[in-house]
Amino acid sequence: MASSSHDLSAVFLVTVAANVVPLVGVFHLGWSAQTFAVIYAIELVVTVPFAGLKALFARCPPNYDELERPKEDDPLKSDERGGISVGPSDLTHRRGSVTIVDPLPPIYPRNVPFVARAFGSAVALVGLFLFVLGQFVDVPATLADPSVAASVVFLVISHVGVVNREYFRNRRHETSTPRDMVASATTEAGLAVVVLMFAIVGGPAGALVAFVAVKLFAEWRSYHGGMAFDPEEGVGMLPPVAAPDVPPTAEVRPDRRAVRATALWQGVKSAVSGGPAYLFAWVGITAGSAGPVAATVVCFGLLPAAVGGLKAVEYALTHGTLAYQRRDDAVVAYDELTETVQWATPVDDIRDAELCEGEFVDRACDTRTFSLTTFAGEYELSVAHLREYGRAVEAFVLPVETTAFDPIDRRVAGAAAAVGVCGVAAVAGIAYYAPTIAAVVAGFGSPFGVVALRSAWQWALPAT
Template sequence: MASPSNDSSAVFLVTVAANVAPLIGVFHLGWSAQTFAVVYAIEVVIAVPFAGLKALFARRPPNYNELERSRGDGPFKSDERDGIPVGPSDLNRRRGSVTVVDPLPPIYPRNVPFVLQAFGAAVGLVGLFLFVLGRFVDVPATLVDPSVAVSVVFLVISHVGVVEREYFRKRRHETSTPRDMVASATTEAGVAVVVLMFAIVGGPTGALVAFVAVKVFVEWRGYRGGAAFDPDGGVGTLPPMAAPDVSPTAEVRPDRRAVHAAALWRGATSAVSGGPVYLFAWVGLTAGSTGAVAATVVCFVLLPAGIGGLKAVEYALTHGTLAYQRRDDAVVAYDDLTGAVQWATPVEDLRDVELCEGEFVDRACDTRTFSLMTSAGEYELSVAHLREYDRAVKAFELPVKTTAFGPLDRRVAGAAAAVGACGVAAVAGLAYSAPTIAAIAAGFGGPFGVVALRSAWQWAIPVA
């Protein structure tokens, strides 16, 4: 390992001094420990979504062997061989890039799931820090303090400057992977949460000591060159793509309305699933000077809307920009957004094609989603939300048994919908008379409701 240069040593010493100075001020000059604790917490939180934004531009693909497709999200099955996940989600494998603004490098759609991961982690950090710090710090009142507000603005500006200087100007985005960008920031934040839990007995001063200790440790690792993640260790590759270079003889596109509806549905379920985090944030805000109504709007409206919106964008990018084509004797998925072929398979290699019975939006919009397995393929492919599904089956020669949905048990579906509507109405009614009970019910009842409704839906759909 190369020895640190004199320049890096000077930068490290200045950084250590800047982080130790608040401790000296608190212990010897009477500075406010709670103010610095809140500022450090904000710094940790801000770093995570900035890591997500940096991940958008990471040129090197993630390590696909370390990714797996979610088992419970949508009709698609997990990519497994003998029970071991072997493949990532469709969007993680997206080829190509998009240039949004000329001075900036291109954005890679395959990195969007990592952005969602980063923003989800940031929301979780907000909930945890508010819950912990709210026990001995009036966080809302501290946030409106002019010195804290100026510090937050300075933190944002400094992060923008560091990204421009260290990430773009030095072209580190060309050698970075999205997973490493997000993992480095979330690991630092996770260490800060753990240390803070043990230091909570010391009140605001203990919290400040915890944040300073973590910050100095991270800076020390960077100074010693001991990066938590090896940039070369997380790099994956996509197999070569060979598609007939001819004009398509047939083309079928996903129904836009069905894609948007499915995206909103995925976003809503993802947002509701974070209920406990929103509850922690609500407790932290109401423990200070924030009223119950304002805290409810922030924690149970704005935070879920952010997470749900990102999940909806991810799903729309996964399916909404594709065109399924027949080129010679091959089925090809072409992405209009990136202008690249995503996958191609000869018709004769299609050995197992199934209609996805459990897609709620397809039933509501009269569209169809098919899962495809090839004789030589390692991963499951899909053609999603087709309104012209009969034409697609004929043009692509899909060996599917039927394109008709089986009968749905409307009694189970209706009962589940009624119970869910009653639960939402009950929480809304409690919000006016008993906001604390309503917050607890929304925080823990939301995720439970998603699981219960999903189970009821699986029970209602016909057995293959």
């Protein structure tokens, strides 16, 4: 233990020296403050998605006493400890793991929501850092500098080496929770944003001082926390599922087309919700030497695609890999990806089964999603996107009144769709003549557009 303490002390002192050197160089040797400020910002941004990738392999699940699945009418109820919110996701309660590559440990689908939030946080950080630094630094020109480009490559390679050495070889993934992995990185980056807001009056030198101060503070916390690490903190294992060990007499799978379409729609909603972050990034890039076309492709194309793509993957893993089975007198949800039973409930324990009227894709694809309420269960169970829904109702003895959707108000739905199409066309037309105005409208208007369309859809649904 003593040698481990000495090693941590040596690493901490080396880190302190490495972060003090740029300050000495800038204030006494004439080095470029804006170059180091951009490099520090990149390091903070890169650390967050790397934390998300590490969280994917974290063997210890989050604390399920604190991480509760929020109700649909309470979207603000989520796991907010450590500044990371995973929001409503059934995937966080997923059992089992899957091995992708033999040398690496298995990955856990339940950690994917944390990974998605980490990449979403990284996108938000990109927008904020570009917006603030773009006020006094030509960020695109600085990134084009060969020395900065080489530093970025070295930074990524060093992160890969650190993850391999400290996380995999030292087997820290066995005692880590996904929330702690992501929270540590997002907390440091968020603190840097706050400090940078106050240090902006100092220009590039002030930004560099802010970054170095936050970096040293984070290293100091890591140094003290590393010697007092509790592997049991935050661990909350799900109880094993008791399911009949017999071949299923009936099996129904979700319709793949419906799952893909819903995953795509969920990804689009998640991507659009980050509009302000894309706008901040666009302003920061166009404030430098980058043209509006390139900035638009990056900020309103690549960044939303990354955020939306991960959300789509999350939804596909939540519903697309399950098979719903009837085993003896029980209904069982079996995950074919991890080869693990996710939940099982006796047929007689199903108190209520409700047809989800608000699923747009189910209406379009002629599939059905049912919400099951049991007498003893803590959470509602979902049987999603079934094309053979009649067979499922019969085999699982679901107490549903009807499997037919009530008609929606087509006037409201059509008007909402027309307004949405016109809004997109208007933004595209404005972008041709006034890119800045179009970016502002897209950045701040798109989240409100999603909320408006969602409200219109709820209005169009039949009253219950």
